[in-house]
Amino acid sequence: MGQGRNRKNSPIKTIIVTGTAGFLIVIAGTAGFLLIQSKMLEKVEAMQQCYLDLVDFRGKLNEFDLCRKADEKNGRDTLELTAKENHQPAMLRFMEGKLALELKKAGIAPLPPLIVNKEGNLVPLTGENFETFRAALQNSIETARSKSAETTAGLVTVNQYFLFFILALLLALSLTAGWQLHLNYRQTLIPLAQLAEQMKLLNRNIPESIHDTAEEIKKELAEASRSSDITQITESIMDFFAEIEAKNKKLDEINIRDEKTNLFNYRHFKEHLITEIERAKLTGSKVSLAMIDIDHFKLYNDKNGHIAGDLVLKHMADLIASQCRTSDIPARFGGEEFALLFPKTDSETASEIAERLRRVIGAEPFENEEDQPAGQLTVSAGIATFP
Template sequence: MRQSSETFNRNLHFKAVVVAGVICSMLLLVGTAGFLFYQTRLQQRADEIQTLYKDLLDFRSMLTKLQLAEERPEIFRKVIQNTTPVTLHSLNYPELGEQSRLSEIAHWLQSQHSMLEKMLREIEMQKSGAEGIISRKILQLDEVMLQVSLELHHAHEQTSGTIQFFLFIVLLILLLFSGGATTLIIKNYRQTVIPLNRLAGTLLQFNKDLPESIHDTAEDVKKSCPKDCFSSDINRVTETIVTFCQDLEMKNRKLDELFIKDEKTNLYNYRHFKEHLIGDVARAKRYNDLVSLAMLDIDHFKAYNDANGHIAGDRVLQRIAEIILEECRHTDMPARFGGEEFAILFPRTDAAQARGIVVRLMEVICAEPFERERNQPGGRLTISAGIATFPHDAQGWYSLINNADRALYESKSTGRNKVINYEEIRTEGSLS
């Protein structure tokens, strides 16, 4: 039950809240109109009872004057002659009969009024006497007036009670609305403003100069704004930022590849190769390790270009680069050094291991059927290679390149399609 409630709260959108508010407002308006109609009816009934009570008072006042002169007939007849008939305003409210008791009282008052008028006419014509009738009527009238006064009091209480009840309901609805709005604002603050501040803080730490910080930013956004804790809007913002960072990271990688790789061969370019060479040599010095470097050159490549054109020559470069990538280990770093010359960096590799890889590479290239290679010297395309190893053949990265290049030159000058280690040249020089 708690989990379903949390799911409902997470899925509660602002649109649904607005619709609920409009519906509640309409219900409140309809309820107010109904209350006003009901209150009008109550007030009308109270006015009718008030009118009836006033008629009773007027009737009693007239009876009281007659009662005072009842014992002196000569004065009594003069009072009768000077008495103005009471106008019963309650006769204008036939709706008063909705309550059975009030209806009986109204009809009784009407009958008493008619009876009194008839009796007064008879007394005035000396056909009959009062004989205590007025006193009895006053006693009956007092009992009726007491009942009507109670009904009037009850009507006023009902009217005021209805007003108080309506005000209580309105106040309760306002309190519920205020509490709901406050809760919604607090929840929205927790699910929107707080995570937005976290996102802003994370993005402020974003360093555009460091590609790896893009990945770190995406991970920080995921951690600071988990999907289960915040609103769907914040989840969409979070997903957008994470997707943006991931796309930016991927595009940066592609840009890096364009920046560090040769366009024709898809091997690393000289700039990137040099950076890694300097770093690997420095690491080898620190940890007393080995680094080997092989320089490779396509034999008679100028003649192939002159005979077949540069487009065919580019296809040869691309295929040889593919073979180099296929034959190298994942720790090796092949690069295009320039023109038809390639370089392969072998971290933590001695001269013998490097020579074995290069020999296998030369055999694969020699067996590869290149386009129009029969016109080449020997009827096939081949490569020559020179290898130097740090620290045996060089004291730094620059001398390592020079000595590997010297070994390559020696390989080309002594017949091509072979591999020579710089150690062989150094040994021959020391012997001579």
């Protein structure tokens, strides 16, 4: 009788041992995956930050060049005025130092040095030297953009590999349990067979997104009766998919949002502009565009500093977003310029929105705005409509 009892309990022991081993493997694999994913996510964010800082540095460099040309045209001492009035050389050198560390960490070739004389003036950034430096900067920007895309793609690949690892492990454990309890756990065996079939489909034709994969598995398993064990497994898989999808959405936000204002960035705006124009051509509808520019923003920056200027940009962005409709695309176009895309909107409606926004901004108090030429911070707006 004792031997019969041992033989009877043997499948249960096998399932317990196998399940425990599989659970430990899942825990170890999940911990390793989360560690790798966290490091890769940090790398993606660092690479994106490096790219954004390079773009910002390019803007400051172009601003410096415009000031230099304007001063030369007026017959003034460009470098002396730039150093004393605008503090741009010091700002450029500070940004150069920060970028040097970021480029080294990202594995991107360093920029040519900003050489200064003993008075702190940017001596070589004129003529051919300036164009050479700007070309090197543009090359670094393109490299940073490319590496950011590669790192993001690598993170997605790691997510997919780990997903298949988990599903394969669950399949192996489930088949073992089904073999041991074939007659007693028929409700468990059938859903697992369906899961195996779904895995074969995934191997032949991977869906475009993790969300599609999760929904397909959920649909397949919902069509048949299953035990509580399979229900828990399904819920665990769905929770895991939801976590990965949330992190992928975070990565998407990093790629389409402007860091300073949290509005859409220029690239995202440009993509939607092209799409809406093509839609207008096909449907005969109208699409409007508004360009918003902060008046005398450089003067405000020079008097109050870039930190105060960044706060103004963020506040302006919040006001712009609050006045937009759900279908509108508000974006930071560059510097102190904002762009608003109005799908399926005529010029009259777009003008009303822009005028309302101009009044709201004019009535909003800003710190130290009384020093502005108009006694307050104001914006100018232009409207264009297609067709």
